[in-house]
Amino acid sequence: MNAPDTVAEVDAIVSRARAAQAAFEARGSQELYDRAAQAAAWAIMEPARNRHLAELAVETTGLGNVPDKITKNHRKTLGLMRDIATAKTYGVIRDDKETGITEIARPIGVIGAVVPSTNPGATPANNIINALKCGNAIVVSPSPKGVPTCEALLGYIHAEFDKLGLDHDLVQMIPGRGSKEKTQRLLEISDLIVVTGSQNNVKRAYTSGTPALAVGAGNVCVIVDETADLSAAAQKIAASKTFDNATSCSSENAIVVVDEIYDAFTAELAKAGGALITDDTKITSSLWVKGHLNPRAIAQDAHVLIDALGLTGDVPSDTKFIAVETKGIGPEFPLSGEKLSRVLTVYRARDFDDAVATTREVQLHQGAGHSVGIHTKDDSRPMTLATVIPTSRVIVNQAHTFATGGAFNNGMPFSLSMGCGSWGGNSIDDNLHWKHFIQSTKIVREIPAREPSVEDIFDGYWQQVGK
Incomplete structure (x- = not known):
C-alpha cells in the first residue's frame, strides 16, 4: 500500500x-x-x-x-x-x-x-x-x-x-x-x-x-536500608521482578543496598530465588549483542534466560532471577539501564545518603520521573527521596510492579501508563x-464581588521590606 x-x-x-x-x-x-x-x-x-x-x-x-x-x-x-x-x-x-x-x-x-x-x-x-x-x-x-x-x-x-x-x-x-x-x-x-x-x-x-x-521510560531503582524487614523486602522484590518476566515498566531494574545489611539481604534474596553474580562481565557479555538487548533474554522465563546468559549449571536449579553486582552508572554501563528481563542490578552503598546519591544518579541516567522505591522502617526517608530524586512516585515497602500502576492496598489509580512529568519529558506526572x-x-455566573484592597495583599510584604 x-x-x-x-x-x-x-x-x-x-x-x-x-x-x-x-x-x-x-x-x-x-x-x-x-x-x-x-x-x-x-x-x-x-x-x-x-x-x-x-x-x-x-x-x-x-x-x-x-x-x-x-x-x-x-x-x-x-x-x-x-x-x-x-x-x-x-x-x-x-x-x-x-x-x-x-x-x-x-x-x-x-x-x-x-x-x-x-x-x-x-x-x-x-x-x-x-x-x-x-x-x-x-x-x-x-x-x-x-x-x-x-x-x-x-x-x-x-x-x-x-x-x-x-x-x-x-x-x-x-x-x-x-x-x-x-x-x-x-x-x-x-x-x-x-x-x-x-x-x-x-x-x-x-x-x-x-x-x-x-x-516516559521506566528504570526503577529501589533502596533497601538498614532498618528494612529484609525477608519481606526480598520476597516483594523477587515477586515484582519476575512478574510477567519483567515486561512492566515498573519492574525493579536496580536495587541499592546499604552496606550494613548487604550480606544479610543478599542471603534473603537468594532464598527468594535470586542468584547473585559478582562478575558483571558475565552478564554484560551475553545480555547485550552488538549493542542491543539479546532477544533470547528479553522477557523470558528463568530457565530460558539462564541458558541465554550461559549460566546453566552455574546457578542453583531453582533460580528465578539473576542479581548482578556492579558499580558503574551511565551509557558505558548498560546494567544501569532498563533490561526488560529477569536481571536485577545490585549496587552497594556506604549508608543511606550514599544510597540516595546512587539512586539519583541512576534516575538521571535513565528513567527520570517514573518511580523509585524504598524498603525501610524509617518514616522520614521516603520524604527524602521525594525531595531529592527526580521522580513522580516513591513506592514504600511494596512490590514495585504491583504498586506503581495501582493496587487494591494503595491509593494509586489503576493504570498501565505512568506519566513522568517534565523529568521524563511528559505532560503529566500522574498514572x-x-x-x-x-x-x-x-x-460562569455573576457573584458578589470579592476584590481585595492593595493593602490586603501587600501589608505583610511592606512590613518586612517597606514600600
Missing part, C-alpha cells in the same frame, strides 16, 4: 469513529457510558477470553508468560472498573454556588492510542475503557507483534457491543501489521493522542500538532486515568 492509500485508510477509520462518537454523545447518558465501559471490561475479563488473549499475547510477541498475563488482564481491569464505578462523566459534574460555576462533562472526541507489545491486551483495554466511560471513540495502533491480540480483543468487545446495540466503530484499530506512516497519520488527525511504549512514538506524538498524553479522557464546559 503506497503512502496516499495508507493515509486514506486511516482517514476513513477516523471518519467512521467520528460519526460513531457523535451518535454516542447525542444519545449519551451516564448509564450508556458506564455500560459501554463494562462491555469492554468484560470482554477481557471473562475467564475463557482472558486466557485466550494471554496465550495469544505470549505466542505472538514472545514476551512474558501466560499465568501472569491472565492475572494482569484481570486485576488491572478490575481495579480500573473499581476506580471509575462512581465517576461522573456525563452531564453536570460540579455546581458550585459560591463561585457561580457549573461544570458540564464533555467528551474529547476520537482518541488515538498507541500501545506496546509488552501488554498487547491489558493496555489497549485500559485505554478503551477510559475512552468509553467518558463518551469518546477510540482507534488503537498496536505494535506489529501485538496486532493479533488487539484484533482478538476488539472482536470480543464488538461481541459485547452487539448485546447493547453499540456501534463497532466506537472501538477500532489500525489494521494490518502496522506502519510508521499509519501511526503518524493517526497522531495527526485524532483529537487526543495517548502513547505508551516506544519513546520514538512519544516524541512523534508531542510533535504531531495534536494534544498528547505520553509516558494515566479516566480524568485524562474528558474535558468540560463551564457556565
